[in-house]
Amino acid sequence: MQQHKIVVVGAGIVGVAAALHLIRAGHQVVLLDRKDGSAASLGNGGILAASAVIPLPVPGLIRQSPKLLFDKTAPLFLRWRYLPRMMPWLVRYLRHANWASVVRTATALTPLLHDSLGAHQDLAADSDAAKWIKPCTYNYMFASRKDYEKEAKFWDLRRRLGFTWDEFTGDEFHGAEVARLAPLLVGHEFAIGLHGHGFITSPADYLADLIKAYQAKGGQVQKGEVDAISHSNGAVDGVRVGGAHIPAARVIIATGAWSGKLARQCGVKVPLESERGYHIELWNPNQMPHEPLMIAAGKFVVTPMQGRIRLAGVVEFGGLDAPPSSAPFNMLMGYVRRYMPSLKWEEETRWMGHRPALTDSLPIISDVPNLRGVYMGFGHQHIGLTAGAKTGQLLAMLATDKVPNLDMSPYDIRRFQ
Secondary structure (H helix, E strand, O other): OOOOEEEEEOOOHHHHHHHHHHHHOOOEEEEEEOOOOOHHHHHOOOEEOOOOOOOOOOOOHHHHHHHHHHOOOOOEEEOHHHHHHHHHHHHHHHOOOOHHHHHHHHHHHHHHHOOHHHHHHHHHOOOHHHHHEEEEEEEEEEOOHHHHHOOHHHHHHHHHOOOOEEEEEHHHHHHOHHHHHOOOOOOOOEEEEEEEEEEEOOHHHHHHHHHHHHHHOOOEEEEOOEEEEEEEOOEEEEEEEOOEEEEOOEEEEOOHHHHHHHHHHOOOOOOEEEEEEEEEEEEOOOOOOOOOEEEOOOOEEEEEEOOEEEEEOOEEEOOOOOOOOHHHHHHHHHHHHHHOOOOOOOEEEEEEEEEEEEOOOOOEEEEOOOOEOEEEEEOEHHHHHHHHHHHHHHHHHHHOOOOOOOOOHHHOHHHHO
C-alpha cells in the first residue's frame, strides 16, 4: 500500500476523525488548526442525532419567516445588519423550502447519520475517548399527541428511511420510563423515544482524548493558520503556515464555517454561511435527566453532561464577525423558566459558535476538481458532531484512493460549479 504524507487542516471532529483513521492505516499525518480545537465541535448539543435528517428549510418556512424572526420565543434569529450581505445565499437556501428538496436532503443525509453511534464507537475504540460516548434513547417531548401529529409528514418520512421509535401518551406516558427522564418538565403529555441514538457527556474532553489517541499513534499536531494551499502542475504539494512550507502529497480541508477562503484558493466557490449556534450550561443542577430530551415546542435539546445540563438548539444568521446576541440566550432561559420551573443550579455558562451551512443543507465530502490531492469535508450545519466520525472516515478513504461503499454524489463539491 502506498503511503502518503497527508496534512489535515482543521482539528474539529471531522478533521480529527480523518486524521485518526489515516494514522491507524499507517500514513504519515500532520493535523493543523489555528486554535486549540474547534469551537463548533466543542459547543454542540452533544447528541449523536441519527434521526436528524430533516433540514431547516421546509415547506411553509418562507411564509412563516417574518413571524419566526420577530417572535422572541422562536429558535430562529437574524442579525438584520447582516441581511444585505447574506441575501444571495439566503435566496438560494430558501429555494429548498419545498417537499421534494426535504425528501432529497433527508435521503442523502441518512447514510451519514443512521449509524452515528456505531461510527463514533469505532472511532473511539481502544482509547480514553470511548468513555464519553453513551448509547441512549433520544426522547422528543410534546405537549400533546396533537402537537406531534402536526409534524406527522416528517415523522412518516423518517419511518420510510428506517428510523423507529416508541410512543407514549396518557397513562402510558406517565407510567413509562420516559416519564422518569424529566420529572422537572411540566406541560408535556406525549413523548416518543427514538431507538439507536447516543450522546457525548463532555464534547471537549471527547475531542481532546481523540487527539491524544491520534498522537499516541505517532500523529503530529501543529498550531497555526494556513495561509495558502500550494500546488504545481495541477496537483497539491503542501500548505503554507506562517510563511513556512509543509510538504504534503494530500491535503484535507475540514475548517468548518471558515472553509470558504481555502476553497477559493483551490479554485472553487461554495455558498457557505455561518449558522451561529448557542448553548447554556447549568452546572450542578438539583435534577438531571439521564438521557437527552428534545423539547419540541422550542426546538431545543436538554443534554445531561458531566456535572451539568447543556441547553442547545438555536439558529442565528449573522456572519462570522459579530459578537454573540443576547436574544438567543434569553429565549433558552425563558423556556427553562416556563417548562422547568423547579430546576436549580449553582453556576451558568454561555457559548456561541459557528456551524457551517450550505444552501442545500448537505455537506461537502469530496475531492476538488482541477487540483489533484485536495479533499474537503465541511457544511454539516447543526449535525456536525453526529456525522463527524463517518465524514472523517470517508475523507480518509478518498484521500488514500479507496472507494466508499455508498453514493458520494450528493456530497460532491461539483454540484455548486
